Amino acid sequence: MATRTRADAATEAWKRMLELMWSQRGRFIDGVGDLGLSPMQAHALRFLEQPRAMSELADVLLCDASNVTGIIDRLEARGLVERRPAPEDRRVKLLCLTKAGEALRARVRERIEVPPPELAALSPHEQRELRDLLARALGH
Template sequence: MAPSSTPRTPDPLTTEVVELIGTVVVRYHEEYDEAAARHSLTGAQARVLALLAREPLPMRRIAERLKCEPSNVTGIVDRLAARRLVERRPDPDDRRVKLAAVTPEGRATAERLRESLHFAREPLGRLSPAERTTLRDLLRRMLGEGSGEGFGE
């Protein structure tokens, strides 16, 4: 049977869960931006630095992950490079492509930033390991990671 093209009205529990997720997202971004500012970074710069602390990436991939235009990423990377937090280097697999990569100072800054984020640590710490595992698994399932299912599927 084909799914209905008419959106159904969410039940009160679904509405409450969506609102709670929204509140978590807002609080996370507020704290993230405040923590970034303490390191003299914008929120966008901090997010790029965090991405690059995991692995060097081409500008296009950074833009995809941040859901923005590559030209925006170029400016952010330029500002981070001016502070010697990131550098551009050739991609070893395709020398026509430049990768943005953290410098040792950038990695240390990303680590200090990550350590300064306290939102949800205390509330999550009050959950048992089993509850945190369940929450993680449910969030992954909502995002379609690992189960083959995502929103609307």
């Protein structure tokens, strides 16, 4: 077996994606921080496009349900989210964004979805290639 001096292309691509993502961390933290949100609070808003149960939010945030209690407590205290008992199972609480929550969620998305300069600087053709490759990878 020949000595491998270079990783395969998927590994190289992944390492570069990690590098790009890490470089955008400050922009994300500052962007949502300007809106008065911690990173996890911003992610919670992101996933509340539709009402979800506490346990569902815990699943997508990859944290214990007991954490979601605290995260939602803080958003609720700001009037961004409401807890409503689910009609079909009163143990379940559905998390619904208020008007203010919807508005802030839109602002979070606007900020997060602005592509980094590194991508914006690619040619239109390269941008489309990248977009299409990622669509293939994600099975879109």
